[in-house]
Amino acid sequence: xxxxxxxxxxxxxxxxxxxxxxxxxxxxxxxxxxxxxxxxxxxxxxxxxxxxxxxxxxxxxxxxxxxxxxxx
Amino acid sequence: xxxxxxxxxxxxxxxxxxxxxxxxxxxxxxxxxxxxxxxxxxxxxxxxxxxxxxxxxxxxxxxxxxxxxxxxxxxxxxxxxxxxxxxxxxxxxxxxxxxxxxxxxxxxxxxxxxxxxxxxxxxxxxxxxxxxxxxxxxxxxxxxxxxx
Numbered sequence: 001x002x003x004x005x006x007x008x009x010x011x012x013x014x015x016x017x018x019x020x021x022x023x024x025x026x027x028x029x030x031x032x033x034x035x036x037x038x039x040x041x042x043x044x045x046x047x048x049x050x051x052x053x054x055x056x057x058x059x060x061x062x063x064x065x066x067x068x069x070x071x072x
Numbered sequence: 073x074x075x076x077x078x079x080x081x082x083x084x085x086x087x088x089x090x091x092x093x094x095x096x097x098x099x100x101x102x103x104x105x106x107x108x109x110x111x112x113x114x115x116x117x118x119x120x121x122x123x124x125x126x127x128x129x130x131x132x133x134x135x136x137x138x139x140x141x142x143x144x145x146x147x148x149x150x151x152x153x154x155x156x157x158x159x160x161x162x163x164x165x166x167x168x169x170x171x172x173x174x175x176x177x178x179x180x181x182x183x184x185x186x187x188x189x190x191x192x193x194x195x196x197x198x199x200x201x202x203x204x205x206x207x208x209x210x211x212x213x214x215x216x217x218x219x220x
Contacts, residue, residue: 016218025129032213038131 001039002061005030008052023047073122081119085112131212139204147197154189 009019016034020027025044032038033048040048049059089105089112096105209215 020127024127026127026132028214028216029129029131031216031218032131035213035216037211037213037216038134041130044130 002036002063003033004059004061005048006034008054008059012052019048019051023051073119073124075123075126078119078123078126082116085115088112135205135208135212135214138208139201142204143197143201146200147193150196151193154193 005019009016016030017027020030023044024047029038029040033040045056045060049056052059089108092108093105096102
């Protein structure tokens with residue numbers, strides 16, 4: 001799962017520590033998500049997206065190809 | 073309570089438990105160490121809830137969860153192996169006369185050996201847990217370097 005957290009952080013001039021404190025996680029978790037080592041839960045993904053005031057799909061990009069309902 | 077104070081307290085509890093363990097061995101009674109172990113665990117749990125500068129987020133929980141699951145999976149296999157053998161000796165099922173004409177007396181495991189086996193199992197569980205914890209912490213980006 002790709003994400004744009006780093007870009008949004010840079011746009012808002014935020015450090016990983018600031019973002020982590022704001023959404024109630026460890027700084028290492030933000031780093032792990034940014035480096036795509038950890039896929040956040042839906043809850044955390046929504047928290048991050050809402051913190052920057054964007055939709056979840058603007059922040060996280062689901063890369064795996066899954067069949068849609070029209071294809072099946 | 074600060075995180076470092078908590079770690080210091082855990083160290084003190086471990087040291088006291090070790091001393092009580094020694095004392096229990098001297099007295100040949102396990103009651104002291106068993107009670108002390110329960111009290112020690114309760115004390116650590118209570119102290120952990122008072123730590124203010126520690127955040128247990130979902131990634132930490134996932135690492136702990138995965139390490140625990142994998143440890144238990146391996147532990148169950150080893151424990152069942154040992155238990156099956158012990159139960160077989162306990163039941164002492166008669167052997168088939170055609171296959172083995174000579175009946176030999178059942179091997180009874182001495183308590184000291186049982187203790188060593190349990191110690192081995194306990195040590196194995198601790199090493200497995202620590203190993204899996206390091207593995208999953210690495211997998212979920214715990215040791216990633218930061219360019220900030």
